[in-house]
Amino acid sequence: FQRLLRQRFPTAEIELIELGWGGKAINTFQCEPPDSPWNYQKKVVESGADLVILEFVNDAYLTMKPEFDRIYNRVRDDFQAKGMELLVIVPHFVRPDWMGLTSQKEIESDPRPYVTFLRNWIEENHYACADLSKRFQHLWKEGIPYNTLMRNHINHPDIRGIDLYFQALADLFPER
Numbered sequence: 578f579q580r581l582l583r584q585r586f587p588t589a590e591i592e593l594i595e596l597g598w599g600g601k602a603i604n605t606f607q608c609e610p611p612d613s614p615w616n617y618q619k620k621v622v623e624s625g626a627d628l629v630i631l632e633f634v635n636d637a638y639l640t641m642k643p644e645f646d647r648i649y650n651r652v653r654d655d656f657q658a659k660g661m662e663l664l665v666i667v668p669h670f671v672r673p674d675w676m677g678l679t680s681q682k683e684i685e686s687d688p689r690p691y692v693t694f695l696r697n698w699i700e701e702n703h704y705a706c707a708d709l710s711k712r713f714q715h716l717w718k719e720g721i722p723y724n725t726l727m728r729n730h731i732n733h734p735d736i737r738g739i740d741l742y743f744q745a746l747a748d749l750f751p752e753r
Contacts, residue, residue: 578746585750596620602635604648622655629656630746632666632709634732637675637691645694653702664705664749666742667695670713670723671732681722684714707745 579593598606598615606617614620621629631652639645656663673681677688687693687710699706716723724730726738734742 578743581743581747582750585752594624594626600635602638603631603633603652604636607648607651618655622659622661626661628662628664630664630666632668632742634668634671636695637668637671637689639691639694642690642694645691645698649695649698653698662705663702664707664746665695665699666745667692667699667706667708667710669709669726669734669738669741672727672730673724675732681724682717684717687711687714705749707742707749709742709745712741712745 579591582589582591582593596606596615601615603617606615606621609616611619636648639648652663667687670676670684670687673679678684692710696706696708698704713723713726716726726734726741728735728738
């Protein structure tokens with residue numbers, strides 16, 4: 578992705594910093610103490626980043642709108658205060674039974690309340706969006722059981738699944 582951005586914007590200084598923490602949700606970062614390598618305020622808000630790409634598949638536990646609003650509106654407010662741009666990735670599907678699915682076929686919509694909240698929040702706040710959920714929703718029409726793209730058959734995309742992320746991001750930065 579960094580290479581792609583450098584090709585699309587050859588005169589821009591581009592530094593990619595990854596702050597992934599396996600198995601954690603955004604609220605975990607927000608609750609970390611100041612000396613933690615995962616502290617949200619220090620590592621993200623005060624990073625000086627121009628653009629932050631946000632994706633938290635583990636936030637699917639957010640099934641109550643007030644809790645979602647509390648956590649995500651903090652991100653919105655913090656980023657607005659610092660003049661930071663946000664690109665949100667609506668996360669991929671996970672193990673079918675975790676999503677309340679009985680099949681990997683004929684999926685008409687993502688049943689997770691978190692995804693509904695997230696899509697509405699993205700639209701309300703006019704954020705750029707790469708919607709992996711919709712991409713995974715379509716896989717059954719291509720004859721691909723989405724869970725075959727998980728290296729652990731639960732929630733960790735393999736290289737083919739990661740490539741879908743790359744393609745969704747690349748589509749937001751088209752060649753001119």
